[in-house]
Amino acid sequence: MSEPKKRIGIQNLDDDWDCVVIGAGPAGTMAARQAAMRGLKTLIVDRKTFPREKVCGACVNRRALTLLDQVGLGHVVHNCRGIPFDRIQLRCPSGHASLPLSRGFAVSRATLDDALVEAAVSEGATFVSDTMAQILPTEHPAGDRGANQRSVKLIENHSDCTKPHSRTVRCQIVIAADGLGHPSLQRLPDFHDKVARSSRIGVGTIVEHGANVLREGSIGMAVGRDGYVGMVRISHNRLNVAACLDVTRLRDVGHPGVVVADILQRAGFADFGAADHTWKGTIQLSRSTNTVASQGILVVGDAAGYVEPFTGEGIAWALAGGVAVGDCAASGAHVNQMTAEQIWKREWRQLVARRQKWCRRLAVLLRHPTAVSVAIYAASTFPFLANRIIASLDSPALELQATTS
Template identity: 30%
Template sequence: MVDIATDDADVIVVGAGPAGAGAAFHCASAGLDVLLLDKASFPRDKICGDGLTPRAVAELVRMGLPIREQDGWIRNKGLRVLGGGHRIEMAWPEISSYPSYGLAKSRMSFDHTLVEHARSAGAKVHERTSVTGPVRDERTGRILGVTARPVDEAGKRAGDDVVYRAPVVIAADGVSARLATGMGLQKRDDRPMGVAVRTYFTTPRHDDPWMESHLELWDGEPGRSNLMPGYGWIFSLGDGTANVGLGSVSSTAAATKVDYKALFAAWMRNAPAEWEFTPENQIGPVRGAALPMGFNRGPLYGNGLMLAGDAAGMISPFNGEGIAYGLQAGRVAADAIAQGLARGTVAGRERAFATYERRMKDDLGGYYTLGRLFVRLIEHPEIMRICTRHGLPRPLLMKFVLKLLSDCYEPRGGDVVDRTIAALARIAPAA
């Protein structure tokens, strides 16, 4: 039996990760009636590196989210890179667009904070609510709402199905993109796909002020085994623990044959003893997740449905960063929805809704295209070996690489590095 819900909203947001919670917050702050649905109950774990770049920090500042140390955050100065026998530290750039520091906090705590921030802004949050599919207009195919059911902690049905309706729906339901798939939107196999695995360790390195990236991952003894495409990371959380993981990327969505957990185990076997990354210090299992990249699903808006975050493949092919773009998507989507719902005609509303895709593609489309070219290069281990060995010692080149890979450059103005990256992003087609 399906009941028609009485608590309809101006906008329904499916998924309460950074993209969904961010969208709910901005919509509620604009005075809209928002319904935020998620199958989990918070706090809940999420597979991620837990590190935020300055671009992501800027989005948190826009939201007015507390980011002090006493709020559970640890700030980092920049990126420490190891590879090709080199070790360099590169501070986050001093630019006007973003702060000159990054942040780290476990996703279990971070996502819970975002959900509560959205709730405090006025969003109605329904946890343990599994969205099972779209409700569509039989004539036009437009989404009218969603069907959902209450679930228990194990994800099993815990009540009758319900229908929630709204003029527009935001699908922020992660890599599974069940709602988009239910609307017939398939992923693009010509976009990069990453895979990441991570776990936590108690370690003396828990308060390291640098995010650390290891550009060489060996499937055995370093220098005497195969160099794998990807990089490892160590992100200190300031609470006695560090998030330790590795990621790999392919230029297409084809499945890889890499045993990532075995690769992670090989890396840990070769880790210096003083890091104390030992089995007895490990907290929880090594868990993995797919990373859809470069706008691998679209359109970003159509038939009343907006895609945001991982559901739209809004992960950078350069570094696997997704939080900054999910938060940005939530903000831009909320603005387009608020403007659209204020229009006096259906046509005017649709024109305003459509600005969401245009704004996101204008800002990120060219940059993601550059990222796809980057992935095609680094998935060849011999090219990666040459780049790390000969590129890391060159300060100007590494300044360029840091700004490009972290997406921390002035889009207008700035120094010669900023202008070069901005020009490349403008020239590259936003496919």
């Protein structure tokens, strides 16, 4: 992992911006890069120190690779030392199947997100880390477009600051890309989440020198009654592990590594000592946001809604949404906020929400062990059935050609 980035203190920032992007994951960085390329004075804010790891499957699938190439970032995955994969080993207690995938690459999120931040900064965006951001309620009525500005409160949270500095900046458009639960929107009644009753918890870890657990060129997926575990090799002989676990089971056991080890053992995968590792966790995963645009705020990425992804769909959704919302931000800052909001709602449905349907169906399937057993048997006996689903998930983002031309 590269060295932590040199910080820019919030006291050194300008008061006024065209666009403020909250969250520097794939959605936020792509949005900021696109907005900056469209001529917007753009600020990116993230609450973490960079580079940083995240709970994520770490898979960049064909759709994501195609999109990166379309926007001139085809070199990024190679520069991040991505490890190729072209198969998925799917296992459950009663069976297993090995299915082909279009060639993708596994990349540490610390490395990938850091590279995408650099790509945004190289186009003119300004990046600030270790800083929380809260979008403040507007003082103008909902129908008043006269002021056409939003205020964002920035609060430094780095460890060497005994009394955190805070300040407020103004902008024409805010892009909220700050992940599950979108904390930047907590003070705004226009936005709220609906969490699925069956929603699981995400956990993840990176196993040093753990690549020998998994066959080269494969994603490993273990499915059990208490959740599922995905594994893939990443650079420097490491194993990236991400899991979706049943909330009740996790509460009863008390340690995610114990649940993960049990799922792996029952599915026939070797345990890498899961119970001995430190795990990062998320809030409940499956959720939706009531709206993705209102009063100069555009919501993208996991902040806009989340369905459990499988082989790189999450990163692909984020990249596609980021490019499109950056273009919408330019329209809102230069032309009309209301028009930009309407465009973004339509783009979100077409680019992301519509494509999540297969993952939503698969997430339901994975909660029923008997159905999983039947599906694995069908996939191994009639591989064209599984290939059709994989092709739907993995198809290139051709719809962005008009946007990026």
